[in-house]
Structures are given as structure tokens and as C-alpha cells.
Amino acid sequence: MKSTILTIKQKALPHAINGVRNKLIIALETTGEKERYGARLEAVMNQDSNVNAMFMPNAQYGYQAHPNGRDAHWLFAPSFNSEHWKSEIFVYVTCGNLPTDGSVVEVGSFTYYSPEGVRGVSTPLRVRAPFDPRVKMNLKQELLASWEDNLSGKRVYSHRISLDLPDKNVSHWSVSFKVGKGTLVFNKPWTAYTHDELTGVIELTWSAAKNATHTEKREVDFQLLSTSKYYEPALENLANLEGHYVMKGSPLASDCQD
Structure with a gap:
């Protein structure tokens, strides 16, 4: 079946600090149609990072943490205002063991799955590591x-x-x-x-x-x-x-x- 979400891309690159929660804004390019029940957006994190929460404006709450304590997903569900859902989602993550050279660090991946479980588009989740000139x-x-x-x-x-x-x-x-x-x-x-x-x-x-x-x-x-x-x-x-x-x-x- 045709995918509702065509592309996923992280909008900004936050400056991260070890052990401090960061907000990642993920833009979703869609067909304009309502997403079907059971589709999900899944964050799979690296060993030293974990998801704290997810939030999608004007959509029914769909955040679900995974048992491993690192990963999580957002499950699409029908709601009274689902026709007004925003084509972006906020992913809150905490990172650890970051370098101190100001480099861009990939801390995980964000992937769309259809209600049938078919893997769709994906994007890396990235942060800017702290910079220590010492x-x-x-x-x-x-x-x-x-x-x-x-x-x-x-x-x-x-x-x-x-x-x-x-x-x-x-x-x-x-x-x-x-x-x-x-x-x-x-x-x-x-x-x-x-x-x-x-x-x-x-x-x-x-x-x-x-x-x-x-x-x-x-x-x-x-x-x-x-x-x-x-x-x-x-x-x-x-x-x-x-x-x-x-x-x-x-x-x-x-x-x-x-």
C-alpha cells in the first residue's frame, strides 16, 4: 500500500551536553492524507543514548518506550483532531559519552513503518557534541x-x-x-x-x-x-x-x- 510519509529529515542540529535532555525536531513530508492506525515512527538509539519522550502537535498521544530503556516509537491512532496533525514530531533524547571536539555525532536512527510493518523512509538522529578547546x-x-x-x-x-x-x-x-x-x-x-x-x-x-x-x-x-x-x-x-x-x-x- 502507498506510504503516507514520503521523507523524514531532522530540521536542526542541537548542541548537546552529556546527560542533558535534547529536543530533536523531525520534519515529515507527507502525501497530505491522514495516517492510518498502526503506522509508527521508531527511534533506535546507540548504546550511550536514549529516548526520553516524543510529541506530535495536534495528534493523539502515541509515545511508547521500549523495554530496553533506549529506544521508543510513536504509534499513530485515530483521534478527533487527527486531520490537523502537524507534519513534524519532537524527539527528546539524552546522550552520553560524547566527544569534546564539537563534531557532529550520530546518536540513533528514526524510521517510518507502515501499519503492515513494512519499513519505509529513515533518517539519522544527530547532535553537535560539546566543544572543549582544552x-x-x-x-x-x-x-x-x-x-x-x-x-x-x-x-x-x-x-x-x-x-x-x-x-x-x-x-x-x-x-x-x-x-x-x-x-x-x-x-x-x-x-x-x-x-x-x-x-x-x-x-x-x-x-x-x-x-x-x-x-x-x-x-x-x-x-x-x-x-x-x-x-x-x-x-x-x-x-x-x-x-x-x-x-x-x-x-x-x-x-x-x-
């Missing part, structure tokens, strides 16, 4: 020396962090690590830094001068004052050490065109 930095840490501070009677640990950075056009970078309660920065680094004494997180930051193009310093030396005069092997290494840098003029990829 680039993970390779770091090398080294304990240079350790001694007892005569004034405080506590032990000092002298550290060096070496940064793997591009030669040019770095806008700024940050390096963070975690220290135990009571451990303080003793000899300050040449960079700006913050120390959240509640969480123990120390963050070193640097931003390029306005017209600078070269990355000159790739090492940061500093000293930590512990809470004891005794040597603590745990302070040989910096816990949760990580770093990122951002390039000048980091672009957001342009929208993908069909």
Missing part, C-alpha cells in the same frame, strides 16, 4: 630534594613539573594536583597559582602576553611544606596531576552540511 598536556614530575625546615620544624619537598607544550601560539595553560590537609605551598612557583585548602587542590596557571607567540618556559619549580618533620613517601609524587593548554584562536568546527 588539549590534554603530557607532564613529567620530579622530586628534586627534601629537607627539614629549621624555622617550622616541618619537612619541605622541592618539586619540578615539566610541560610538553607546542612552540607557538599557546593562549594559556593550567596544571593541577592535590595535596593532603595541612600541606602548604612553601616556596612559590613563578606562575600564578591557587590553593583550595578545603579540597587540597593546587592549580598553577599561565596566560600569554598580548602579542606573545612563543612558549618559553616549560618547567615549574616549587616547594611544599608538609605537616610533619618525618619523610613521607606519599609526597614524592603529586597526586591527581593533570594539565591542559588552549591554543590561540581555537576554532569551533562549522556545522556539517548534508
